[in-house]
Amino acid sequence: MKLYSYFRSSASFRVRIALALKGLDYEYVPVHLLKGGGQQFAEGFKAMNPAALVPVLEDDGTVLTQSLAIIEYLDETRPQPRFLPEDAAGRARVRAIGLAIACEIHPLNNLRVLGYLSKTLGVSEEQRNAWYCHWVETGLATVEAMLAGNTHTGTCCHGDTPTLADIFLVPQIFNAQRFKARLDHVSTVMRIHEHCLTLPAFAQSVPALQPDVE
Numbered sequence: 001m002k003l004y005s006y007f008r009s010s011a012s013f014r015v016r017i018a019l020a021l022k023g024l025d026y027e028y029v030p031v032h033l034l035k036g037g038g039q040q041f042a043e044g045f046k047a048m049n050p051a052a053l054v055p056v057l058e059d060d061g062t063v064l065t066q067s068l069a070i071i072e073y074l075d076e077t078r079p080q081p082r083f084l085p086e087d088a089a090g091r092a093r094v095r096a097i098g099l100a101i102a103c104e105i106h107p108l109n110n111l112r113v114l115g116y117l118s119k120t121l122g123v124s125e126e127q128r129n130a131w132y133c134h135w136v137e138t139g140l141a142t143v144e145a146m147l148a149g150n151t152h153t154g155t156c157c158h159g160d161t162p163t164l165a166d167i168f169l170v171p172q173i174f175n176a177q178r179f180k181a182r183l184d185h186v187s188t189v190m191r192i193h194e195h196c197l198t199l200p201a202f203a204q205s206v207p208a209l210q211p212d213v214e
Contacts, residue, residue: 001026004045004056006033007210010106010171011067012055016210017167018071020201022078026057030212033111068102071164083164094158097146097165101172105139109175133181140176143169144186153188155195162196170196174207 003019003026005012019026031054032039039045040052049056049065057064057073064070075083084091107113109132117123117131147153157165173193176183183190196202207213 001060002029002058003027004029004031004048004054004058005210005212006031006054007207007213009033009054010175011053013171013174013205013207014067014167015055015057015070016205017162017170017202018074018083020205021081021083021162021167022074024074024078028211032212068098068164071167075164081161083162083167085158085163090152090158093152094163094165097143097157098168100139100143100146101168104142105136105172108135129179132179136172136176136179136181137183137185140172140181140183140186140189144189147192148188153192155192157192162199162201166192166196166202169193170202 001019001024003012003015005016005028007030031045033054038052040049040054045056046052048058048063051065053065055065055067055070057070059073059077064073071083084094114128114132117128118125123131147157152158154160156162157169169189170193173183173189197206
């Protein structure tokens with residue numbers, strides 16, 4: 001199994017957590033998103049993923065893209081521990097929390113968007129960072145509302161064991177902290193984030209511990 005990853009990519013971070021929770025060994029293949037104009041644009045990599053994005057997971061000849069698809073593939077092919085609850089309502093809740101991050105926050109703030117804002121639209125660094133923080137802070141406020149006071153919220157987003165929701169939450173907080181976004185308004189989110197980082201699978205997957213860290 002090979003994971004094509006970039007240490008700072010939050011989507012790659014999600015898959016690293018998922019692989020660690022499943023106890024799966026893999027070869028880490030670094031793809032630097034900035035050096036030489038971006039190694040993700042090399043023809044060999046684009047042959048695997050025409051979108052020129054990380055992560056890519058190669059599993060015994062099967063090439064998988066998109067972090068959500070990869071994580072659900074891992075959950076279906078290696079069933080324990082489960083990333084989704086047994087009941088339909090629980091699965092819907094976990095997916096909704098995860099998608100609130102993956103679809104409503106992350107796409108507005110990924111490297112491609114930030115690069116377009118700076119290089120094509122000519123916004124200043126201050127304006128770009130304000131854009132980033134606005135969407136992270138408002139998006140996380142929504143996630144907070146989904147978690148706070150809900151009887152299904154435990155030490156993790158849904159109960160007391162990590163699910164797909166936690167796998168998506170933790171990398172987003174790392175990004176928010178990197179850009180110095182405000183987080184004092186999301187106390188439940190931060191409690192869960194801090195708890196997850198006490199778990200080995202999350203702790204070993206952080207960007208600072210990856211082989212391509214700079």
